[in-house]
Amino acid sequence: MTAADITPGAARLLRWAGADPAGERAARARVADALRAGARPPRPVPGPLRGAVVTTAARALDDLAAAPVRRVPPGGPRPVALLLPGQGSQHHGMATGLYREEPVFRAAVDQVLEAWESEGEAIRADWFAARAEAAVPIDDARRAQPLLFAVDYGLGRLLLSWGVTPTEVLGHSAGEVVAAALAGVFTVTEAVAVVRGRVRAAAAVPPGGMLAVSASPDELAPYLSGQVAVAAVNAVRRTMLAGPSDELAAVAARLARDGMTLRPVAATSPFHSPAMEPAVAAAERAFDARPRPARFPVRSGYTGRPLTAREAGSARFWARQLADTVHFGPALAALLDGGDRLLVECGPGRVLSSLALRQPAVGAGGARS
Structure with a gap:
């Protein structure tokens, strides 16, 4: 260059x-x-x-x-693991400056948006529009999911172009599809089709939301009712709940009355809760991919294990992610059990980096984020 x-x-x-x-x-x-x-x-x-x-x-x-x-220590530089965020990390105008200035990032994002075909230009227009002028808000899954995929993937391609070869990649929720694309399991077109199928299926589900709570799943169990469920176990006493809007609001009010620390997550759909069950079958029918061997391991945030060839080719595996709980914290702990790692968040913001800092292996200095 x-x-x-x-x-x-x-x-x-x-x-x-x-x-x-x-x-x-x-x-x-x-x-x-x-x-x-x-x-x-x-x-x-x-x-x-x-x-x-x-x-x-x-x-x-x-x-x-x-x-x-x-x-550099005698054993060589630290192995790099990429962390790819999902819904909740998006924000208005994220990475638009990088898109204007960085050719490698721009080319990767363009490739993603082109794979959305006729929808791609509308997604791009809302990405660059003033907040009040966007046809679809950034927190709506129809914008958050495609743009998070594009930004995560673009940043991943930029790091790879700099000679960074990860020893492993771990995605949170929708970030797992990006991880599979970066590792070559899916082509960009196939990965976008997976995301598109899930977004369209989610759009048919009544509105809902997600809630981050400073508590363990066991502590939250007495508060769960109806279709409100644990959506993600992110770290020690860092748990997300999800469910339909009215039910989630009622649970949030009870938690607040009892002095729990909580905050809403930027989402308008009840991802990873039973409310998403009707969308699972539609997403499964929409799956159309022919996975290839991964160039580097993809650790699943749902199983905590490296993605297997059988899982990669399973329409059910990818569709179930809409309703299943994300176990990012345990998956990251398992990744760190494999030895010293330099953790690089490959997406907008520092959500996953802040969660990584709560891992004992990171806090003890055995890994860096």
């Missing part, structure tokens, strides 16, 4: 390494010389002293000069 290949604000990754302090300084100088000449920075020669910085063309020289260097 040369300076002419990117727009002035586009994100880029610079890397260099050296065998000792003098070698590191010389390698950093060679990168600076290439930037001044508008040439491609040299590929780093492996060495224990390494530096890296994400920057832009306008700031590259300053950021390069100020970037710290670190010594």
Whole structure:
């Protein structure tokens, strides 16, 4: 990549390494010389002293000069695991600046929106529209789900283009479909078809919502009634509830009266609750994919295990995710049991990063988020 290949604000990754302090300084100088000449920075020669910085063309020289260097431990750099968020992480205008400035991200997002065919331009228009002018609000599943997929996938493709090869990927709810697409289990067209089928099926379900509560599932059990259920177990005493609007509001009022800490999640559908059962059959009928072997493991947030070939090809497995509980916390704990990991949230916001910080392995310093 040369300076002419990117727009002035586009994100880029610079890397260099050296065998000792003098070698590191010389390698950093060679990168600076290439930037001044508008040439491609040299590929780093492996060495224990390494530096890296994400920057832009306008700031590259300053950021390069100020970037710290670190010594890689004898075992090599930490393996990277990507965390891909789902419904609730979306926000108005998310990543639109990155779309304008970063060609790799933009190309990946365009690929996703093109796979939505006639709906793609309406999704794009609402993404860039002023909040009051969007035809469909961002928290509606018809916008949140496609745009979260596009942003998560675009960020994943950007990281891969920088040479980051994850040892594992873990998605939360709809993020699991993105994880499968990044790993090559599904093509983008197939993954979008899975999301489209689920969104259309969910649209037929009466309105509902989701609620984050600082309590364990056992503590919340006495409050559950009707179709309100545990939607996600995200971390220790970090649980989400979901259900139809009126029933969920009644449960929220009881929790508040009893002094529970809670907040609504940005959703207009009761995902991961019994209220979504009518949508499961429709989503199952809409499934049309021919999965391929994964390029890197996809850990399911529903089973806690790496995705199997049988699950990947099961229409029932993907459709059931609309109504089944997400076990992100236990799945992340199982991922961290596999050894030291650098956790990278690959989506808008820091929802999954904040949940990861509640994991004992992260808090003890055995992994970083």
